[in-house]
Amino acid sequence: MEILVVGSVALDSVETPHGNVDDAIGGAATFFSASACYFSKVNLVGVVGEDYPMDKINYLRDKKVDFSGLQIAKGQTFRWKGRYLDDMNQRETIYTHLNVFAEFRPHIPESYRNTPYVFLANIAPELQLDVLNQVKQPKFIGLDTMNFWIEGSNAALRKVLERIDVFMINDSEARQLSGRSNLLKAAEEIFKMGPKIIVIKKGEHGAALITKDHHFIAPAMPLAHVCDPTGAGDTFAGGFMGYITQTQDLSFENLKRAMIYGSVMASFCVQDFSLNALKNLTNEQIFTRVMDFKKLTHFSEK
Ligand code: AMP
Numbered sequence: 001m002e003i004l005v006v007g008s009v010a011l012d013s014v015e016t017p018h019g020n021v022d023d024a025i026g027g028a029a030t031f032f033s034a035s036a037c038y039f040s041k042v043n044l045v046g047v048v049g050e051d052y053p054m055d056k057i058n059y060l061r062d063k064k065v066d067f068s069g070l071q072i073a074k075g076q077t078f079r080w081k082g083r084y085l086d087d088m089n090q091r092e093t094i095y096t097h098l099n100v101f102a103e104f105r106p107h108i109p110e111s112y113r114n115t116p117y118v119f120l121a122n123i124a125p126e127l128q129l130d131v132l133n134q135v136k137q138p139k140f141i142g143l144d145t146m147n148f149w150i151e152g153s154n155a156a157l158r159k160v161l162e163r164i165d166v167f168m169i170n171d172s173e174a175r176q177l178s179g180r181s182n183l184l185k186a187a188e189e190i191f192k193m194g195p196k197i198i199v200i201k202k203g204e205h206g207a208a209l210i211t212k213d214h215h216f217i218a219p220a221m222p223l224a225h226v227c228d229p230t231g232a233g234d235t236f237a238g239g240f241m242g243y244i245t246q247t248q249d250l251s252f253e254n255l256k257r258a259m260i261y262g263s264v265m266a267s268f269c270v271q272d273f274s275l276n277a278l279k280n281l282t283n284e285q286i287f288t289r290v291m292d293f294k295k296l297t298h299f300s301e302k
Contacts, residue, residue, distance in 0.1 A: 001117065002040060002042070003042055003117040003241055003242065004045065004115035004117070004138075005033060005044055005118075006069075007027065007028040007119075007120070007123055008030075008078055008122070009030050009044075009048050009070065009077070009078070010026040010027030010028075010030070010079065011023040011052070012024050012082070012230060013079070014228055015083040015084065016228050017088070019227075024273055024274035025056050026080065026231060026274060027078065028121035028231075029045070029046045029121050030057065031231035031238065031269065033065045033238065034060060034065075034238065034278040035234070035235040035236075035242060036238035036241060037063040037064055038286060039239070039243050039245060040242050040246050041065075041066065042066065042242075043068075044066065044067055045069035045070070045106050045108060045131070047073050047100050047104045048073070048078075049072070049074070049077040049078075049099055050072060050073075050075070051076055052077045068111065068112075069108065069112055071107070074100075075099055076099040078098055079095070080095070080096050081094040081095045082094060084228070089203055089204060104123075106131050107134075113134060113136050114135075117141075117142075117244065118131070118132075118140070118142070119237060119238075120142065121144050122144045122234075125153045125157040125159070125160045126153065128160045129156060140165050140166070141163065141165050142166045143164040143166070143168065144168050145169065150177050151176075157177075158193055161193040163194065164194065165195065165196050165197060166199060167190065167195040167197070167199070168201065168237050169190075169200060170233065171183060171200055174186040174190065178190055187210045197211050198210045203220070203229070204220050205219075205220065206218050207259060207262070207263065209256065209259050216255075218259040219293075219297060220263060220266070221293065223270065226270045226271070227273060228272065230273075235262075235266045236262040236263065237262065238262075239263070239264060239265030239266065240262035244258050260290055260294075261286075264286060264290055268281060268285075268289070
């Protein structure tokens with residue numbers, strides 16, 4: 001089974017207490033693909049400039065990532081720079097240079113239009129709507145967004161929310177969008193906007209899966225050394241959506257498993273800069289960490 005992702009493909013510069021990288025491979029669609037490809041074929045739609053070092057992502061072609069929807073435009077690639085403070089939970093954006101991303105209009109190639117699973121990574125809600133108008137009756141649609149769009153493109157975001165299945169959002173954004181500080185109340189408000197499933201990401205405190213009838217909490221893997229949290233949310237989304245695409249099972253029990261696969265992939269991501277820790281994983285390593293999660297959370301009542 002295949003999944004379509006539309007989002008940023010970027011060059012990231014990151015400063016952390018453990019070191020720096022400049023113009024490293026990044027972007028929401030890139031992290032998503034590097035994670036989801038362990039579970040399913042990925043059809044990527046995005047844009048880069050002529051300066052993009054394609055040789056650094058070519059390895060993803062061997063992992064079933066299709067780049068025929070990646071436009072190469074005249075100009076410079078989207079660049080983002082962030083800095084993490086000592087506890088690694090707080091990030092400040094130093095710059096966002098949209099470059100070719102400013103004029104990006106997603107074009108979904110004919111060969112992608114029947115992709116049954118779709119993930120709309122964090123881009124302008126107007127462009128997310130444009131993607132939904134080009135695909136043909138997908139089975140399951142996931143959505144990410146950020147504070148910038150909640151403030152600046154609220155009406156368009158609400159239109160997208162009416163058309164999607166799972167909304168992946170972080171805790172502060174859920175509070176901002178709903179106007180409610182309690183996360184369960186926030187979820188109640190967001191359900192009224194359309195999504196059937198909400199995943200609230202809470203960084204190192206894990207993520208909550210909420211439907212109208214059930215709740216589930218997945219912790220984040222406790223790690224003694226976190227190198228760089230950039231892309232963890234997109235990598236989580238890649239594991240979650242990739243696992244659902246592979247298993248084609250939308251039962252709550254399976255969504256719980258998808259939450260664990262998302263957490264497992266995010267835990268690898270943060271152990272190195274850029275895509276480095278996601279590059280050479282084996283299915284056995286992934287499964288071993290799934291079992292570590294099981295040990296971490298399982299208890300008997302007596
Ligand atoms: P995350 O750490 O999951 O929030 O994702 C970080 C990734 O998002 C980085 O690789 C950035 O290149 C990318 N990014 C940062 N700002 C934006 C933006 N405004 N639009 C799209 N992607 C962005």
